[in-house]
Amino acid sequence: MKTYKYQTKVGTFYIRQKKGNPNLFQLWIEDEFLGGYSTPNLAAGDVYTHTTGFYYWDRLERSSDTPKDISDWEVIKV
Numbered sequence: 001m002k003t004y005k006y007q008t009k010v011g012t013f014y015i016r017q018k019k020g021n022p023n024l025f026q027l028w029i030e031d032e033f034l035g036g037y038s039t040p041n042l043a044a045g046d047v048y049t050h051t052t053g054f055y056y057w058d059r060l061e062r063s064s065d066t067p068k069d070i071s072d073w074e075v076i077k078v
Contacts, residue, residue, distance in 0.1 A: 001016070001017045001019060002016075002017045002040070002075065003015070003016045003017070003075070003076040004016075004040055004044070004070055004073040004074065004075055004076070005073060005074040005075075005076050006044075006047060006067060006073045006074070008057065008066075010029075010054075010056045010057050010060070011029045011030050011054075011056075011057075012029065012030060013027065013028065013029050013047055013052075013057075014027075014028040014029075015027055015028075015037075015040045015043045015044060015070070015073065016028065017040075018036070023038060024036055024037070024038070025037045025038070025039060025040045025042075025043050026043075027043040027046065027047070027052060029052070029054050029057065032054065034046075034052050034053050034054055035052070035053060040070045040073075041069050041070045043070075044067065044068075044069050044070040044073060045068075045069070047066065047067075048062070048066050048067065048068050048069075049062070050062060
């Protein structure tokens with residue numbers, strides 16, 4: 001299982017491969033589930049475009065520091 005991590009000033013986002021379903025990735029901020037995706041890049045894209053469903057992140061303006069895709073997220077060994 002892969003887990004990706006991106007730290008922000010409003011909390012830490014995680015993209016986790018769902019246990020038992022390698023084709024589903026879940027977007028979380030801390031312990032709040034935000035949605036399911038078919039690829040980790042789609043989830044990372046919602047973080048980049050501030051369309052996660054998490055109000056405190058989505059209301060912020062985009063920053064050049066926000067990774068555009070999953071390749072810039074930290075990979076956590078699980």
